[in-house]
Every structure is written in C-alpha cells, then in structure tokens.
Amino acid sequence: MNPTIKDVANYANVSIATVSRILNSTSAGYSEKTRELVMEAIEQLGYKPNAVARGLKNTRTQTIGVLFPDISGMVSSELLHGIEKVTHNLGHSVIVCNTASQGKKTLDYLKLLSEKRVEGILFASEEIKDEYYEAIKGMNIPAVLVSTKSHKHPLPYVKVDDRDAAYTATSYLIEKGHKNIGMISGIKQDPIAGSPRIEGFQAAMRDQLGNDSPVVVSAQGFSYEHGVEMFEKLIKAAPHTTAIFAASDEMAIGAMASAYHMNIKVPDDISVVGYDNLKISEMAIPPLTTLSQPLREMGEKATELLFEALTDKNSTQSSIIMPHQMIERESVKAMA
Amino acid sequence: MNPTIKDVANYANVSIATVSRILNSTSAGYSEKTRELVMEAIEQLGYKPNAVARGLKNTRTQTIGVLFPDISGMVSSELLHGIEKVTHNLGHSVIVCNTASQGKKTLDYLKLLSEKRVEGILFASEEIKDEYYEAIKGMNIPAVLVSTKSHKHPLPYVKVDDRDAAYTATSYLIEKGHKNIGMISGIKQDPIAGSPRIEGFQAAMRDQLGNDSPVVVSAQGFSYEHGVEMFEKLIKAAPHTTAIFAASDEMAIGAMASAYHMNIKVPDDISVVGYDNLKISEMAIPPLTTLSQPLREMGEKATELLFEALTDKNSTQSSIIMPHQMIERESVKAMA
DNA sequence: TTGAAAGCGATACCAC
DNA sequence: GTGGTATCGCTTTCAA
Secondary structure, eight states: OOOHHHHHHHHHTSSSHHHHHHHTTTOOOOOOHHHHHHHHHHHHHHHHOOHHHHHHHSOOOOOOEESSOOOOHHHHHHHHHHHHHHHHHHTTTTEEEEOTHHHHHHHEEEEEHHHHHHHHEEEHHHHHHHHHHHHHHHTOOOOESSOOOOOOSSSEEEOOOOOHHHHHHHHHHHTTOOOEEEESSSSSOOOOHHHHHHHHHHHHHHHHHOSSOOOOOEOOSSSSSHHHHHHHHHHHHHHTEEEEEESHHHHHHHHHHHHHHHHOOOOTTTTEEEEEOOOOHHSSSSSOOEEEOOOOHHHHHHHHHHHHHHHTOOOOOOOEEEOEEEOOOOSSSOOO | OOHHHHHHHHHHHHHHHHHHHHTOOTTSSHHHHHHHHHHHHHHTTTTTHHHHHHHHSOOOOOEEEEEOTTTOOOOOOOOHHHHHHHHHTTEEEEEEEEEETOOHHHHHHHHHHHHHHHHHHEEEEEOOOHHHHHHHHTTTOOOOSSOOOOSSSOEEEEEEEEHHHHHHHHHHHHTTTTOOOEESSSSSTTTTTTHHHHHHHHHHHHHHOOOOOOOEEEEESHHHHHHHHHHHHHHHHHHOOOOESSSSSSHHHHHHHHHTTOOOTTTTTTTEEEEEEEHHHSSSSSSOOOOOOOHHHHHHHHHHHHHHHSSSSTTTOOOEOOOOOEEEESSSOOOO
C-alpha cells in the first residue's frame, strides 16, 4: 500500500542502506548527487518512513502517554495544552488517557501504554496508588507527576505548594481586613487538593488572627455544584462570615451563584476568593479574585522534565515547585 | 530489557509460534495444558506483547489521530471526552494534535500521523483546506469530521445543522414575544459557525417577523472578549434591542458581563440566548438559556463512524446530523 | 497439537 | 560512497 524504503531504493537504483542514510542525514555516507536522486524518488513515490518499523528497530516510539482523571475538566485541558505543545516541539506525540479516577481503568491504560512502548508517562492531578506505582516501575521508563505528588513513592513532580498557596490566599483576605473567614473545601481527605489547602488556611488563621478553629466545610468534590451546596452550609453554620476561600474556582463560582440566589451581594456582603485561575474566573460576575496556578506552564515544565530524563539517562530528576500568585479581580472587598 | 515472546517460549519450553497462538487465542491450536504452562511463563516474566512489533507485522497500530484547532477550548474538551471514550472501549488509543488553526502545523501533524501509521483520522471544528484533504487522501485511511463539514470534499461528518439550530434559537426568542432581536456573530466568513448561523437567524427573522435586515454584529472570533466587545457595539447600533442571539456560549456570557457593567439587566432589560450548552452556561448568572449541541455524543458518534469504516471496508460512510435542542434557563424573559 | 521459517520496514554494522 | 545482511518482536503459512 504505502511505498517502502525498498520502493524508493529501486526507483532510485540504489540500496536501501543508502536511502536510510539519506533519510537520517547520517554520517554523510553518500554523494550529493545520489542524495538528489533519492530525494526525487521519495518525492515521486510520496514515500513516508514507517515510524512503526523504526520504533521496532530502535525501541524509540517517539510517543508519551498522559493520564488524566477527567480529560474534559478545565484543569486537565490547560495541562494538556502545555504538555502537547512541548511534546510536539520535541518531535513526539501524546496519547491521552482518561482514567475517570478508576483504579481498574488506570491500570488498564498503564498496561496499554506499556504495550505500545511509550517512552514516558505523565500522570496528572491524582494520587498515585501503590498499584499504579508498581505498574509504572515495571515499565522501566521515566514518569513525572503534574499537579500532584506522592509522599510514598519517589516520582518527580511539578506542582505548586498547595499549603503555601492556600496560606497566601487566606493571608490576602486577612490583609483586606477580614476576620470571619470561612473555607469551602473539596474532598478533605484528598492529599493534594484537600488537606494541604485546609492546613494552609488554618495556619494563616492561627498565625495571623490567633483563630485556632476557623470554620471549614468540605464537599465530596470540587465542582460548581459542590460550591453552591457548601455555600449554603457555610452560611448556615457561620452567618457572620465576611469572606470565603474556596478550594477551586468552580466551587467559588458555585458559591457566588448561591450567594446571588440568597440575595447576598459579592463582594459587598461577602468576599470570595477562588483557586486555580481558570478562564471562567475572568468570566464570572463579578470577576473572581483567585489564587493562580500556572497550569499550562506546569504542563510544559513537567514535559520538559520528562524529556530530560529521557535524554539524559542519569539526570537529577528533581521536582519543581511552581510559583503561585494572587490575581486580584473584583470579588473581594476590603473591610472598613 | 522487556521480555519478548522468545523469552516466554524458552521459559515454557515451547516454540514462539505456540506462544503467539495462545496470545491471540487463535484457532485453538494448542492443548489446555500448554496454555497453562505458557500463561504461567507470561505471568512469571511479566511479559507484555510489543504492540510496535505487532503493528509492523499486521499494519494495524490500534491508534487513531485527532486534530483540534484549540485543544484546551471547552468545545474541544467535550468532543475529546466522547472520542477518547469509545476509542478506548474499542481497544484503541488516541493521539491528540493541537493545530492552533495553523495550516503548517496541521500539515505537519498529518504527516506525523501518517508516519505513525494511525488507522484513522478525526478532524474537529475546523474547515478542511484543500491541502489537508489531499494529505488525508494520500494516507489512504478513513477520516471523519466532527463539528465541521466540507462542501467541497467528500468526507463524512458528524455535526448539528447550524442553520437549523440558529433558526430554532431565534424562533425561541420570537415565540417569547421579542421583535427587536440582534445577533452577535463570530467570524462571519466561517463556513460552519459563521455564515450558517447568521443565515438561520436571518431566515427566522424574515419568515416569522417579516424583517429582512435584522441587525447582526460580527467579531473576529467566538470568545468571551469578543462577546463583551460586540455587545457594546450592538447596543450602540440598535438601542432598542430586547433580545440577543449569540453564536457561542462564551460570547453570550461576555455579552451578559458587558450588560452587567452597563447596568443593563439580563433578562429584565434584555434577553440573551447562547449556543453550545457548555458547562459554563449553567454557571453563569443568570444561568444561560442556550441552544445545545450534544458535543460529547458527537465525539462518540464520529468515532463510531470512523471505526465502522475501519472494520467494514465498504461501509456507507454516511454523515450524521445530530439533534439540537433549546435548553431553557433564566436568561430569557417573555415580552409583556 | 506443535515447530520452522518467511517477512513486516526500517537501522547499522561490515565489507568492498 | 555504496551495498549486503542481520536484526528488532511478532504473526502466519506450511509441514510434520
């Protein structure tokens, strides 16, 4: 069907070895004249080297695998954008996997990627279970975590410091003069987006306000719906709250919608700050003040880290803590 | 490094042919006893068949390529979700490509996918230029379009009927008693999301209101920012407008934000309907009434179509028009 | 039921 | 500078 290197060789009246050399612009083992001849043949035949055969021969498939818990989520999308970009710039391809946070699917995907002989793995936004780690280790290829980390397993990661970031966001609210600050947390057991953010919040409240038990309500997830639900709960539990720190932009926006329906004005009656700085935070009314994670850059950095490990067999494989930053918009009001 | 079929054969004291048969549960050419023996060997060695070698042997790589103009866009994300799901269910993988709407990148990706010997192509949300078509045709593999179509080239597609959908959305507004309806269009030259939606709008205005030249403002894109910009322009041009049809949810939400800042109330002073039914439309304040495209299902259907062509060499390869639907929320008010 | 061997399309070593 | 050929890991006839 597709012309092979052999066809090219025949057409140009040279050996396949020569064609191969020219294809790989290797050790100049050919004259300019034959090069032109071969190029002409390639052009005429519409020859495209078979990457599968190449991959078999040199065990380098030029593709990496990326695992997301929710591929259509806005966080995943941004990460993927960064990942795809540098992967492609480096001449590789990315195979995407949507684990739906299910162990079985994750293991399935890992097996598949292993069979496909991808050269590296990027694992995003989710906790690495022991089985995952074993599977990855068994593949003998580099892997890096993005927007997640593992306390237990020695895999390099790229993420912001969630505790610090939550501390920053809370401090921002305190600086604005708020004292009755409540937090809307996602899943509190979540070792990445759950407990560290709660701890950061609590630490800031303790350090700066001497408040040892600020109110925190936790949901079963980080979505918009969880935000609306938790806002009601929080207001019921602590009616004097003047500011809220939400563990995700989606929750923050859910909280604002909930406030709107309860006829509570943001930011006049209550201030809210989110976490992530997704595109939707600019689109909210009022535009959401939020703690920004540089998601796209995180995707890029993680990919670069992966390729370093791929290129330099004994690279340091250090992790990277990305800088976070408050983005001031209009959902926070300074207290009188 | 990785154990091969040969290692398994040695370990189990059988030939590689036998191992292969067992691996593929082919024509029962082996006894139950040797099967167990081989399975045991596979287990012990942690053997994983090399998909690259397989792919070379039978020219079936079990992977497809998907091209998006903007991989982190919300429309793309939803499509991708549906695509990835059925692809994985069918035991294949998807390689994602972000063309950024650039001809050179698109051609580059097509070439790459061709070299990687993907078995099929899914092309999303963008116009097929002649060069793209030629490149795809040259690959000799099936391709299907999602959320786009080509008038010029015979490629099957899966999409809603944009003209009909715009007609429906406009009719909805008319039914609600609106007469001064304006449209915020995206790029008007866009043969998919541009002109057809404008035409649908105009047709409804003409058919049902006898209005032959309703006001339409067009932007250079379909984003939130374009929406805020166009809302101002529209209001300036036609101050009596009571309802707006926006060509995308993002634009609709931009328009609402703009209205908010101009102290124009939605839906009391002006009604707005969007297009797409993205997750953000539920999150808007007020929740956006919009014309829904079943994006995820479109991704699924397109993938199914692709695999039909892959399986059944001479399948019909028909296109599919997906149903659209008005989703009523709170951004439209009936006229007195 | 099982094994030997050809071949998929490249790469790279070894001669010439 | 160029060609012959073994090899990558697997599938699949063809014989036994």
